[in-house]
Amino acid sequence: MSAVRPETDVDLFGPEFVTDPFPQLARLRQQAAAVYSTKWDFYVLTRYEEIKAVAADWQTFSSGEGVALTPEINNVIAGTILSTDPPDHTVLREVLGDQLAPRGLGKIRAQIAEYAERIVAENVARGEFDAVREISRVFPINVVGDLVGLPLEGREKLQPGADATFAGMGPFGDYLLSHLEEMGAYHEWLEGMGDREKLVPGGWGEKIMDAVDAGKITPLQGTRLITAYLTAGMDTTVNAISALFRLFCERPEIWAALKADPSLAAPIFEETMRWHSPVVGFWRVATREATIGGVTIPAGSKVMLNWGAANHDPAKYDNPDDFQLDRNPLDHVAFGYGPHGCAGQGLARMEVVTLLQALAAQVDSIEPAGDVVVSMNPIVRGLKSVPIRVTAAS
Numbered sequence: 001m002s003a004v005r006p007e008t009d010v011d012l013f014g015p016e017f018v019t020d021p022f023p024q025l026a027r028l029r030q031q032a033a034a035v036y037s038t039k040w041d042f043y044v045l046t047r048y049e050e051i052k053a054v055a056a057d058w059q060t061f062s063s064g065e066g067v068a069l070t071p072e073i074n075n076v077i078a079g080t081i082l083s084t085d086p087p088d089h090t091v092l093r094e095v096l097g098d099q100l101a102p103r104g105l106g107k108i109r110a111q112i113a114e115y116a117e118r119i120v121a122e123n124v125a126r127g128e129f130d131a132v133r134e135i136s137r138v139f140p141i142n143v144v145g146d147l148v149g150l151p152l153e154g155r156e157k158l159q160p161g162a163d164a165t166f167a168g169m170g171p172f173g174d175y176l177l178s179h180l181e182e183m184g185a186y187h188e189w190l191e192g193m194g195d196r197e198k199l200v201p202g203g204w205g206e207k208i209m210d211a212v213d214a215g216k217i218t219p220l221q222g223t224r225l226i227t228a229y230l231t232a233g234m235d236t237t238v239n240a241i242s243a244l245f246r247l248f249c250e251r252p253e254i255w256a257a258l259k260a261d262p263s264l265a266a267p268i269f270e271e272t273m274r275w276h277s278p279v280v281g282f283w284r285v286a287t288r289e290a291t292i293g294g295v296t297i298p299a300g301s302k303v304m305l306n307w308g309a310a311n312h313d314p315a316k317y318d319n320p321d322d323f324q325l326d327r328n329p330l331d332h333v334a335f336g337y338g339p340h341g342c343a344g345q346g347l348a349r350m351e352v353v354t355l356l357q358a359l360a361a362q363v364d365s366i367e368p369a370g371d372v373v374v375s376m377n378p379i380v381r382g383l384k385s386v387p388i389r390v391t392a393a394s
């Protein structure tokens with residue numbers, strides 16, 4: 001057990017870190033299994049095995065005490081699916097359990113594939129476009145919007161609102177402060193969705209309202225569950241898709257491999273998730289004194305699970321900063337791990353794989369048509385713009 005607390009004064013949300021966190025994360029990983037941030041007052045975890053162990057041990061590392069950085073936001077999200085521990089958490093998780101299980105997802109596969117084919121066809125006709133604006137920020141928004149049963153009117157608030165809400169899990173910094181308006185408009189709009197009249201019948205929203213009527217959850221929990229699924233299901237998938245477009249521009253041999261063998265869509269997606277890891281990380285609070293890799297964590301401390309750092313741990317993956325086509329890392333933790341492991345990962349996989357297959361079928365070449373612009377959101381690793389030029393399949 002180390003007598004001296006391992007510390008860092010690196011700004012874990014500064015522009016340099018957000019733009020390229022992996023060199024700094026590698027230094028933190030070498031320093032210790034848990035390193036205390038003197039600027040932000042939490043321990044950051046960067047090693048794969050320790051992150052998995054902490055994520056699984058919800059009794060010692062609680063989500064119910066708050067998964068966001070600031071007490072203000074933790075007050076607001078208390079009692080939501082993200083910010084509860086079993087058994088309350090289990091009740092919330094069960095509400096859409098059938099819909100998100102493989103059988104439930106099987107029923108919507110054709111609908112999602114048809115939409116993927118349509119959005120690719122529309123953009124192939126354009127020839128040159130910003131893949132983030134025209135595909136990444138449109139496809140998952142409408143897939144999840146339709147599944148929940150949201151009206152079409154107002155959907156333009158979803159992506160900017162979800163992006164700002166994710167940022168809200170981190171520090172009250174420049175990014176969040178400059179996106180408060182989007183966040184406010186999104187939550188105001190969603191408040192109204194706890195009303196059956198506004199939701200298209202047969203969707204997840206109605207299923208959640210059924211759970212309210214059956215007394216399984218309260219009306220407030222119902223509205224918040226809709227918000228949670230929308231928020232979690234948008235910016236994450238949006239940025240996974242954007243990362244793939246950038247990858248195809250920068251590594252044409254990966255696009256060529258997908259084109260030659262569309263069954264590579266799933267392994268390419270898994271390696272992108274490991275390599276890019278859209279969700280930077282959330283926090284847990286130690287309910288008692290604990291030890292992580294020899295570092296003492298006092299009771300009440302906050303620990304951050306940095307999923308991307310775990311996915312770049314050389315003790316787990318050889319040459320972790322390199323995207324390897326044949327790696328197929330099914331055990332990556334980009335979807336989290338333990339009781340809070342992503343509830344929508346099957347859907348995310350289905351969305352992205354069907355989109356990649358539609359691209360492979362309809363597009364011959366993808367090449368850059370301008371500079372990539374990186375998002376400075378401190379909690380979602382993202383891209384604001386990936387301009388591309390495509391040619392239609394001959």
Ligand code: HEM
Pocket residue numbers: 063067081082083093144228229230232233234236237240277278279282307333334335336337339340341342343344345347348
């Ligand atoms: C590539 C896309 C996605 C990524 C990278 C991702 C990542 C994550 C991560 C890391 C967590 C764990 C949070 C924690 O441990 O505190 C999580 C939770 C969650 N995700 Fe996803 N997610 C994605 C897509 C989706 C989709 C499509 C949906 C649903 C429509 C969704 C719904 C949820 C929900 C509801 C939770 C909370 C689960 C809980 O707290 O029990 N996610 N996601």
